[in-house]
Amino acid sequence: MLSTSPSLDALIAEFSRLPGIGRKTAQRLALWVLKRPRQEVEQMAAALLQVKDHVRTCSICCNITEEDPCTICTSTKRTHSVICVVEESNDVFAIERSNDFRGLYHVLGGSLSPLEGIGPDDLHIRELLDRAKEGVEEIILAMNPNVEGEATTLYLSKLLKPFGVSITRIARGIPMGSDLEYTDAATIARAFEGRIAL
Amino acid sequence: MILHRLRISHVRNHGHTEIDCPEGTLLLLGENGAGKTTVLESISLLCSTRSFVTHQDRGLLQKDADAFRVEGVFTTDGGSQHEVVMEYHAEQGRKQIDLDHASLPSASDLIGQFPMVALSPQHRPITAGGPGERRSFIDFIISQVHHAYLMDLIAYRRTLRQRNALLSDMDRRPEEIRTTLDAWDASLAETAVRILRRRHRFIEEFTPYFQTAMQGVIGEREQVALQYRSTADIDPEGDAAPAEYHRLLERRFNLDLRRGTTTVGPHRDDMDILLNALDVRAQASQGQHKTVLIALKLAEHRYLDSHLDETPILLLDDVFSELDDDRLASVLQQAQGLGQTFITSANAATLNFFAHADNGNRTLKIENGIVKTLAEVA
Ligand SMILES: [Zn+2]
Numbered sequence: 001m002l003s004t005s006p007s008l009d010a011l012i013a014e015f016s017r018l019p020g021i022g023r024k025t026a027q028r029l030a031l032w033v034l035k036r037p038r039q040e041v042e043q044m045a046a047a048l049l050q051v052k053d054h055v056r057t058c059s060i061c062c063n064i065t066e067e068d069p070c071t072i073c074t075s076t077k078r079t080h081s082v083i084c085v086v087e088e089s090n091d092v093f094a095i096e097r098s099n100d101f102r103g104l105y106h107v108l109g110g111s112l113s114p115l116e117g118i119g120p121d122d123l124h125i126r127e128l129l130d131r132a133k134e135g136v137e138e139i140i141l142a143m144n145p146n147v148e149g150e151a152t153t154l155y156l157s158k159l160l161k162p163f164g165v166s167i168t169r170i171a172r173g174i175p176m177g178s179d180l181e182y183t184d185a186a187t188i189a190r191a192f193e194g195r196i197a198l
Numbered sequence: 199m200i201l202h203r204l205r206i207s208h209v210r211n212h213g214h215t216e217i218d219c220p221e222g223t224l225l226l227l228g229e230n231g232a233g234k235t236t237v238l239e240s241i242s243l244l245c246s247t248r249s250f251v252t253h254q255d256r257g258l259l260q261k262d263a264d265a266f267r268v269e270g271v272f273t274t275d276g277g278s279q280h281e282v283v284m285e286y287h288a289e290q291g292r293k294q295i296d297l298d299h300a301s302l303p304s305a306s307d308l309i310g311q312f313p314m315v316a317l318s319p320q321h322r323p324i325t326a327g328g329p330g331e332r333r334s335f336i337d338f339i340i341s342q343v344h345h346a347y348l349m350d351l352i353a354y355r356r357t358l359r360q361r362n363a364l365l366s367d368m369d370r371r372p373e374e375i376r377t378t379l380d381a382w383d384a385s386l387a388e389t390a391v392r393i394l395r396r397r398h399r400f401i402e403e404f405t406p407y408f409q410t411a412m413q414g415v416i417g418e419r420e421q422v423a424l425q426y427r428s429t430a431d432i433d434p435e436g437d438a439a440p441a442e443y444h445r446l447l448e449r450r451f452n453l454d455l456r457r458g459t460t461t462v463g464p465h466r467d468d469m470d471i472l473l474n475a476l477d478v479r480a481q482a483s484q485g486q487h488k489t490v491l492i493a494l495k496l497a498e499h500r501y502l503d504s505h506l507d508e509t510p511i512l513l514l515d516d517v518f519s520e521l522d523d524d525r526l527a528s529v530l531q532q533a534q535g536l537g538q539t540f541i542t543s544a545n546a547a548t549l550n551f552f553a554h555a556d557n558g559n560r561t562l563k564i565e566n567g568i569v570k571t572l573a574e575v576a
Contacts, residue, residue: 112378114363119374147356147385155381 211567245314318515
């Protein structure tokens, strides 16, 4: 239902577009914004624009970053010969929380899914192949444990084979059908220990 | 396992119904359309997440209601108590299931925890209908026993949809098919082989139960057998099976591409039910269909009972109108001692069969979605 204010309606419409936010929640959020002091709302608006202006994709690992290359890719404390391939930036956060992996990452930006029209060209696969050519010893495939992640793992392992790097996948201690993002650190740590050659 | 208490809100013609269930048999009497089957459907929702009458949850909503709710309190054979609550809201269009006050992430998590066997006129297609009916029959049994099988089925269906989406998009994505189909095929092959192994083993294990049940229902005269009919002509046992299956998919590539779909696999398979070496579906009489179906269902109960920690609940919906008195007597005799049983009937004479039954039985009458004891009716 429309309110008596077109500006409020426009804000509700914007909030409704956020993932997991329904119409009712959007209304609540919009009314909350309305009640906050102007300065606070300005901060919020600035933060939104800041993200858009300053955050970009690392040209090496395709993770989100403000400096290019990102702090992980330039770190001297990490093993540069091992790359862990994940679907999304969220997965990097999850694995970093476990503190068990000290190599570099590569963020694909999703997984193969013909149903959603996502093919190899829609993922950062070419960038991964470029890196595989340059002195990498091991590539760990850490896709989400679902059918799309599985197909992507099989596709990448075949694609990477000619480069002569060791290709492993994390063990499937993680329940099928769940997202890596929601898996606890201990489970992820175990999965890394139990990785197997492909 | 015993269902002690059942609460139904806004399912079909039930406004609010609460039933204290006996440990033995609960007989539900009522005219057609009174709401007897709805009680059994509600139990089925709690045990299997689905009604055996419809797969459309929306169709279960009471007229003008926008949500329904079913609650059950179970006691396991080991003596622990569990509460299952299922809610469906039309607006969200999906069910929410709570087990012991914690919401289940997925409906599939409930399968196998509260096992159940249902027999109703809706199950006639198992012996008389298409292959999908028989696949559902065996898939539901195996899924209750092996959760990994259910996970494989779900993954297989998803992988199949992905592969078919790719195949049906040849015009726009020829390059993508060339490069990625192999990965989908390898993935599909792994899951398909695991499903085939389980189904083959299941049929081997299940056949003696079926034979015994058939003898119980009609005597020694007739021989029954089950035969899995695979569209994928490979032996699923052995380490080479996934690779062999993968090659099979490759050989079918041109055909699959023309049809825009996957033409072989567990999703196309069937199971022959043989009565004296003849295919029941094509050649059995009406009476034979009934007895074979009953034997399959009694065998399902015994099989689940011996493979699970819990004794399944038995739901017999309107089976009396389907059977002559002799058959009926032998079915009830078989059902006795199978655990908690819920029976619906439109025929008050059915009570006679319970006249000298053991204690622990109870009869209720249902009119227009309202449940009454016999004392209240009189
Ligand atoms: Zn980087």
